[in-house]
Amino acid sequence: MTFTQDFVKGKSYHAWLPYKKMTDGTISQAFHLENSQGMESLILQTARQELTQGIQTLLGKVQDTTISIPLILGTISDAKLIKGQLDEGELLQALQKDGYLIQSVGNGEEKKIYLIGNSEKGTLYATFHFLRLLQTGENLENIKIVENPRNEIRMINQWDNMDGSIERGYSGDSIFYENNKFTKNLDRVRDYARLLASVGINSISINNVNVFEVETKLITSEFLPGVAKVADIFRLYGITTFLSINYASPIEIGGLETADPLDEEVKHWWNEKVEEIYQYIPDFGGFVVKADSEHRPGPFTYGRNHVDGANVLAEALQPYGGLVMWRCFVYNCLQDWRDRSTDRARAAYDHFIEHDGKFLPNVILQVKNGPMDFQVREPISPLFGAMEQTNQVLEVQIAQEYTGQQIDLCYLIPQWKEVLDFDTYAKGKGSEVKKIVDGSLFQNKHSGIVAVSNIGNDNNWTGHNLAQANLYGFGRLIWNPELSSEEITKEWVQLTFGHDSQVVDTVMEMLLSSWRIYENYTSPLGIGWMINPNHHYGPNVDGYEYSVWGTYHFADRDGIGVDRTVKSGTGYAGQYFSPNSDMYESLETCPDELLLFFHHVPYTHKLKSGETVIQHIYNTHFEGYDQAVGLKEKWSTLKGKVDSEVFNNVQLRLDRQIANAREWKDQVNTYFFRKSGIPDELGRKIY
């Protein structure tokens, strides 16, 4: 392992990992790895390297070993390591899959610190945790930390294409591919693996869910050697590699005349294909599948359903322990805007609910957090909890497709917290989404959380330096959904910027307020979609209003919103369990922030806040713009206190955010003033 390129590439490249000697007194002790020999496992070797390198980086290469505390690194299965020091029985009970213990034993010169994983992956996670403790200056006296991940599958989806582009990528090109080949130098993939493993990610799919011509061949002998190389790198960091597949592969690369999942030849073809893949990658994770969605092929073509479609793949993968991640993002994307009876929000539930219990055990339905598509605000997908006998994972999007594209600051941990904490009432009170996707509520065989990546080959990975926090926070949150947004944010800020309290407070405040700020100046009250079509940046109030995408606000001179009630609308509200269904159904109890998602109301409708809808639109848009300006004012106070490259990166993006917020404010306000004719109560400038 060499860090040369990291140092050349500077602080931004290193993100939250140890980057240079900490000279601010945060670390008052020295450490050394006592048992550096005998670690045969690749992952344990990685852990050892990360630990020694991390300590050297943070403490400086020359350490006074006379006062250095020994670190014992290993797994619970290495009994002699812990014998007489730790209680093996207690450990066996406390540590679950991928879990670990960090514990100090003895005092004074006898003191040692144990980093013990339930498995080698656990040991690696313990290592990164220990380094984090050093960086954040935690007290290591009598430390005893037991950690177990709440979610089995902790996964990243890359939407990378082999031409090097990234669908919805906002930070350069792919680190995996260029010119329809794998990149020659995979150092950057390794550095990415470090970042992911350091926050507990254990799975990755390495190509876009929209699988086009070249990418279809990733599961052929032309590209499988390349996939295997990438998988070798991720394996070092305990990360399992998946591929997105083209459902029409049996035709396109198999030479068959059909991809009908019930066709015997097709079944046979998939069986052989999977066997071939596992010859290259013995621990291959499985397939991510976008089928019958947005013009991608799928079982519907052959008169089959999603169960048929997924199970044929699952059967092929089952002998090897592989999984099928079957995406539920299925809707009519050629809707007629004149048709008010079709409701895209209903689609995933309507498509899948009847299939509960029919999928094979190694099929997992991958469900986006909301029923539409990663809008700044939408309700939680009613599919969560509705399919008791079916594995479900939650899919969120770290890439800021609709939330500012890593130009605007939009820290999404608070949004995901709301998703995870949402009580579905699937089994009565206490049926939060987090208990469904972690498998505990229904004891599902597989469970977890998946996110669309926000990284590319920009030097700082994420375009906007502060967008690194979304990647970091995603990993930390899905490891432990009970962590608060504040805890996660503070960790990231300290790891990234150190301990200056002004810096910490300012950046935390900026991050934690940013989602609401973005919501304020964009589309109001949960209605969504007032964004430029195709590229999804900047305002366009009617941009999706007369489109085929099922994305409408129905604003007229009197009011706005989509009636999704059972009583008079599309009935979408009825897809929730009671009392959520009743809460959304009723204008009185529907939360303000989702009002227009569920109800069509006059502009003069009074919100719970006491404002009318129209005044709320004006107020939030003026406020959101002022807040964007405020973000820059806050950041400006940090000049000289943060790395200048990072400072400039954020400063320039805040300028662009302010320009964007101004467009949103003025276009949205003007649009609704022209339509409603109702002036702003405060007489502010509307065009």
Next chain:
Amino acid sequence: MTFTQDFVKGKSYHAWLPYKKMTDGTISQAFHLENSQGMESLILQTARQELTQGIQTLLGKVQDTTISIPLILGTISDAKLIKGQLDEGELLQALQKDGYLIQSVGNGEEKKIYLIGNSEKGTLYATFHFLRLLQTGENLENIKIVENPRNEIRMINQWDNMDGSIERGYSGDSIFYENNKFTKNLDRVRDYARLLASVGINSISINNVNVFEVETKLITSEFLPGVAKVADIFRLYGITTFLSINYASPIEIGGLETADPLDEEVKHWWNEKVEEIYQYIPDFGGFVVKADSEHRPGPFTYGRNHVDGANVLAEALQPYGGLVMWRCFVYNCLQDWRDRSTDRARAAYDHFIEHDGKFLPNVILQVKNGPMDFQVREPISPLFGAMEQTNQVLEVQIAQEYTGQQIDLCYLIPQWKEVLDFDTYAKGKGSEVKKIVDGSLFQNKHSGIVAVSNIGNDNNWTGHNLAQANLYGFGRLIWNPELSSEEITKEWVQLTFGHDSQVVDTVMEMLLSSWRIYENYTSPLGIGWMINPNHHYGPNVDGYEYSVWGTYHFADRDGIGVDRTVKSGTGYAGQYFSPNSDMYESLETCPDELLLFFHHVPYTHKLKSGETVIQHIYNTHFEGYDQAVGLKEKWSTLKGKVDSEVFNNVQLRLDRQIANAREWKDQVNTYFFRKSGIPDELGRKIY
């Protein structure tokens, strides 16, 4: 000359030129060329070939020469040809530049027909005219036709890029370029030259006015041999070749540090460059220049004005007789939609008016027909007639960028007729645009009409077969602006489809109604721009409303339109001569079809038609859609009566037009119903 490929490519490829033997009795006599020897000039050789080949095609190869009428082909300068038969003195007086005579002399077996040009080009035009007479079945007894073109410059602008794409092209790729080179086989360029010469076109610029990196090098030794080859072909048909140039050429290919037109090095560079070009193409026409327009470089960069900018080129071209076509499409394309004081419609006039009399004699200002950009309806540019001492040409767009993209039928001859017949009152009553651009009103040194081409490498040249009529009609109209739309249309239909009266009547009716139909279902009352941004097809009422392009309708819940009056608006109406300025200024006298271009009015404003604005919007949109359906019904009656390839081509496009018209109708009606709240008086379906 071989017609092989034409026959392979069928009727559509041949357009309006002789294609096969006429067996319907239209032609009752035989003809032969009497004086086929001694024609040294290339253009006369072309004329002879076209005539003999045309006759052979129309009459069949074997002719009974005993009753064949001799044709005498030549120029007025060949005195012995006409001696004793025609009155040379009368001819010299009657024929002007490019003019010709077609005259029969003698009777019975003594009868001869003379095709005599004032110049060799005139002879070529006489040839095509004579063939047209045969095709349309004109009576050739005692025929005497004297024709002179009204406009000196009759020009086509190709917006072709060297990668093979065509900016605003709707009929395939370029016939000139592919893969950043000239196409190897230039046969198609020759066939295009025939089409153009047959309707009197005498000039062509062969690359896009937006001159990008590769195209900048067209004036270097890398590409000048290719330009010369193309010019050789066009020369055979009497067509002069021009190039569009990049104003920053002295920097980009000259290695200079500036393109400042007043810099001595820059002047010197242009002089040398022009000298070099004329070594390759001795009769090179000159430059077409889009400068300081839509992000193209120009003299503004160096603090210079359009006069400085154009004259440096004109000085270089003057010794060789070359021209500078300086486009007036100059406006602020980064406007803030909030800014109501800036009016794009004013821009060309405001930029150029002060420079009258300052351009060199070989500079010609090229002015688009309207002040905006080729909308389905806009007023006539107030620049026409406003610059008495400056050469002006009119620019129209045969390519249907905003008018249906050769998917929808939109026959533009009636629109251009309105432009040409518009009385500017520049020198009092009778100062029509046609008299300005033909140079007669102010005795300008140069004059004419230019159009953006609508052809590509589709087999039928124009995508939509009926769009051939726009190219044909353009040539015929600018040759003689006094021809009526009906005359031109009838010619084209007969040449293309023959003499079946049902076919002739139906196609004529379709063509002549089509512009109004397209206007009916698109943007109303002259306001324009309710079209999808960028690609410019299909409705998007607010698509340009909050943009940088200076293209707004200002519709709110009460009304719509742009106040361009002097009294309370942008003052644009004041750019016209009286009484036009007064006509547009006053709500009472402003024509209905331009009402919203000049005035912001309530939806309840009564038009001269008696309808309210809102009811007019509803009525025209329902009617326009019904008319589009009607076009298909009309066309369907011709099944079996026109070439089946042509029939199917048009039929499929009419289906697409109907779908497009439906979107326009429903989106526009819904938009305005939602905004105004005023129901359709007839209770028709609005969404």
